[in-house]
Amino acid sequence: MSIADLTPAELTTLVRNAASHKTAVKSGYTPKSLKGALLGKTVAMPFNKRSTRTRVSTEGAVAIMGGHPMFLGAQDIQLGVNESLRDTAVMISSVVSCIVARVHGHDDVATMAKFSSVPVINALSDLYHPLQTIADFLTIHESFPADEAASKTDSLGLEGLKIAWVGDANNVLYDLAIGAQKLGASVSVATPKGYEIPSFMRSIIQGAHPTSNAQLMETNSPEEAVKNADIIVTDTWVSMGQEAEAKKKINDFEGFQVTNEMATRGGAKEGWRFMHCLPRHQEEVNDDVFYGPRSVVFQEAENRLWAAVSALEAFVVNKGKITTSSA
Numbered sequence: 001m002s003i004a005d006l007t008p009a010e011l012t013t014l015v016r017n018a019a020s021h022k023t024a025v026k027s028g029y030t031p032k033s034l035k036g037a038l039l040g041k042t043v044a045m046p047f048n049k050r051s052t053r054t055r056v057s058t059e060g061a062v063a064i065m066g067g068h069p070m071f072l073g074a075q076d077i078q079l080g081v082n083e084s085l086r087d088t089a090v091m092i093s094s095v096v097s098c099i100v101a102r103v104h105g106h107d108d109v110a111t112m113a114k115f116s117s118v119p120v121i122n123a124l125s126d127l128y129h130p131l132q133t134i135a136d137f138l139t140i141h142e143s144f145p146a147d148e149a150a151s152k153t154d155s156l157g158l159e160g161l162k163i164a165w166v167g168d169a170n171n172v173l174y175d176l177a178i179g180a181q182k183l184g185a186s187v188s189v190a191t192p193k194g195y196e197i198p199s200f201m202r203s204i205i206q207g208a209h210p211t212s213n214a215q216l217m218e219t220n221s222p223e224e225a226v227k228n229a230d231i232i233v234t235d236t237w238v239s240m241g242q243e244a245e246a247k248k249k250i251n252d253f254e255g256f257q258v259t260n261e262m263a264t265r266g267g268a269k270e271g272w273r274f275m276h277c278l279p280r281h282q283e284e285v286n287d288d289v290f291y292g293p294r295s296v297v298f299q300e301a302e303n304r305l306w307a308a309v310s311a312l313e314a315f316v317v318n319k320g321k322i323t324t325s326s327a
């Protein structure tokens with residue numbers, strides 16, 4: 001449902017498995033643990049919202065593993081019009097091996113999980129986007145590789161990194177910040193006044209790993225957030241489902257566009273990198289940054305495939321046992 005459901009070691013293993021599968025498959029070798037792992041199995045994908053990356057990466061991952069992805073768009077099935085979530089979850093799960101669901105309210109995916117007899121993976125709800133977070137930490141790991149000491153302990157070596165989030169407090173931020181707590185990276189968040197992280201979510205983030213040294217800082221100043229940042233991240237200011245608020249939000253977020261000038265004014269680290277889960281709009285980041293040498297956004301988008309492979313392996317093939325995958 002969320003990165004909050006994972007221990008730090010499990011999250012690290014999912015990211016490491018994603019990395020090793022990426023290397024193997026891209027060099028022309030399908031690891032034994034993936035080959036035919038979903039042969040004869042179907043993964044149902046009820047999506048109540050649009051998607052490019054999540055759909056393409058999930059369908060691609062199922063195909064790599066020899067299974068059949070079954071995309072079920074909002075217009076295609078009875079769900080929401082003619083049939084309840086409960087009945088839909090019971091029925092679909094009786095004929096498939098996994099449900100990967102994209103929903104509006106988080107309760108919807110939680111309800112599906114409650115009534116499903118097979119694993120349900122959250123493909124984005126209004127609160128969380130865990131597959132994105134696995135891809136994001138893979139991207140961060142590739143951009144800031146672990147030193148030798150960290151590699152020996154199987155850690156990703158992210159302790160001491162600073163991630164600055166500039167923009168809206170949303171689903172992508174929440175799972176990223178929860179993951180950062182678990183992996184020891186600090187997160188500093190700049191939102192306009194009135195758009196701060198809600199207090200219930202602040203408690204979830206801060207409680208994600210009680211012994212973590214990682215900090216969660218919050219401000220209304222983008223420049224303050226990016227001070228000493230290694231990575232600057234943003235996302236759309238208008239998430240799916242918030243279309244009616246678009247005009248007001250775009251006005252209220254004036255001054256929050258990520259630019260090289262803003263990063264320099266704020267004092268981001270010399271080698272800072274830019275991330276965005278996509279889709280992207282001009283207002284939240286200008287072209288100089290988005291298409292510039294600091295941007296790892298398309299690598300991040302590609303990493304969605306390896307995150308999906310890693311998650312399907314752990315939750316469907318290995319039935320929730322998250323262990324280091326064999327080659």
Ligand code: CP
Binds near residue numbers: 124
């Ligand atoms: N980042 C992401 O989830 O993109 P889609 O909405 O295109 O799936």
Ligand code: NVA
Binds near residue numbers: 124171238277
């Ligand atoms: N926060 C965005 C992410 C899209 C991938 C949304 O929920 O629409």
